[in-house]
Amino acid sequence: MPPKSPLWELFHSNKTKYKTDKTHLNAWCKACVAAHIRQLDADESASHSLLWRSQSQQFEEALKKISPICGKLKKLESHL
Structure with a gap:
């Protein structure tokens, strides 16, 4: 198996x-996940939500909302 690409x-x-x-x-994509988490924080602040999610809960929710891409290097490169 070849070594893992730095793209990962x-x-x-x-x-x-x-x-x-x-x-x-x-x-x-780490940047897309981070942007989604920032949006969740903004939405909760705007609605004065009493839901306080931990970082891991926000991360898991972001992964559920964002569709994954295939881990082929060409797909990773094209996403960036």
Whole structure:
């Protein structure tokens, strides 16, 4: 197996395979996830929500809301 590409430093993965792909992992862009979490914080502040989520809860919610991309290097590069 080749070494992991440095591109993976810019993406999250939960070690699950992408859809029916037997070799490539799910990938979420770290910048997109961070932007989604900032938006969640802004929405909660604007609505004066009493829901206080931990960082891990916000992270998990962001991964559920953002569709993963295939962990093929060409797909990662094209996303960036």
